[in-house]
Amino acid sequence: MLTTDRVVQGLRGLLMLAFVAIVLLQVMSVPGTISYNAEQSSDPFWEYPLLIVLEVELICVQVVMVATWQLLGMVRQDLIFSDAAFRWVDLIIGAMAVAWTVWAGLGAFIFVTSDDPGLPLMVSIMLLAGAVLGLLMFVMRALLRQATTLRTDMDAVI
Amino acid sequence: MPIVVRIDVELARRKLSVGEFAEQVGLTPANVAVLKNGRAKAVRFSTLEAMCRVLDCQPGDLLEWVDE
Numbered sequence: 001m002l003t004t005d006r007v008v009q010g011l012r013g014l015l016m017l018a019f020v021a022i023v024l025l026q027v028m029s030v031p032g033t034i035s036y037n038a039e040q041s042s043d044p045f046w047e048y049p050l051l052i053v054l055e056v057e058l059i060c061v062q063v064v065m066v067a068t069w070q071l072l073g074m075v076r077q078d079l080i081f082s083d084a085a086f087r088w089v090d091l092i093i094g095a096m097a098v099a100w101t102v103w104a105g106l107g108a109f110i111f112v113t114s115d116d117p118g119l120p121l122m123v124s125i126m127l128l129a130g131a132v133l134g135l136l137m138f139v140m141r142a143l144l145r146q147a148t149t150l151r152t153d154m155d156a157v158i
Numbered sequence: 159m160p161i162v163v164r165i166d167v168e169l170a171r172r173k174l175s176v177g178e179f180a181e182q183v184g185l186t187p188a189n190v191a192v193l194k195n196g197r198a199k200a201v202r203f204s205t206l207e208a209m210c211r212v213l214d215c216q217p218g219d220l221l222e223w224v225d226e
Contacts (some may be wrong), residue, residue: 105179153200156198156199156200157199157200157201157202158185158189158192158193158198158200158201158205
């Protein structure tokens with residue numbers, strides 16, 4: 001358990017760093033880059049829709065990070081096999097579903113408007129990877145349910 | 159619970175207190191209370207063995223089925 005404890009602490013530290021980096025990306029880099037590109041474009045109708053899509057994606061990533069942070073805390077306190085953990089797991093799955101749907105919308109738009117295959121291919125690969133991740137979360141949720149049931153049963157044994 | 163753990167009868171026969179019994183068996187007094195109140199859902203064979211050893215009795219002396 002000592003190793004697990006250290007890994008959990010390290011993970012939480014990395015999550016915190018990544019969270020700060022994403023906030024910087026959200027408030028500085030993304031709006032700046034998009035408005036710059038919009039200025040260069042002749043018809044920047046996509047400026048605000050694209051900004052909203054990217055910000056929503058980043059917010060979803062942040063939600064997943066916060067929920068993961070909470071779950072890691074539960075692992076440390078040996079509370080992970082309880083019903084309270086499912087609130088955070090469901091939040092992760094929900095955020096992933098929202099992010100995937102929004103990204104799929106962007107992908108559909110790019111598919112229709114793009115004249116070279118590179119960008120649609122890239123967006124499709126990201127959608128596939130997102131689907132794999134989301135379904136994996138679903139499997140892990142089922143495993144957590146099984147383990148929680150077993151733990152609850154074992155706790156009742158005297 | 160149709161299965162009742164009759165610890166109190168055996169405790170009275172041996173003149174053991176619940177606290178002493180719990181300590182000798184290696185259970186918490188809270189778990190002994192759960193057994194006595196018939197709220198236990200499952201008992202380990204090792205727990206049953208320890209109880210039989212401390213009370214010098216058979217499992218059948220401790221467990222009783224009652225029709226509800």
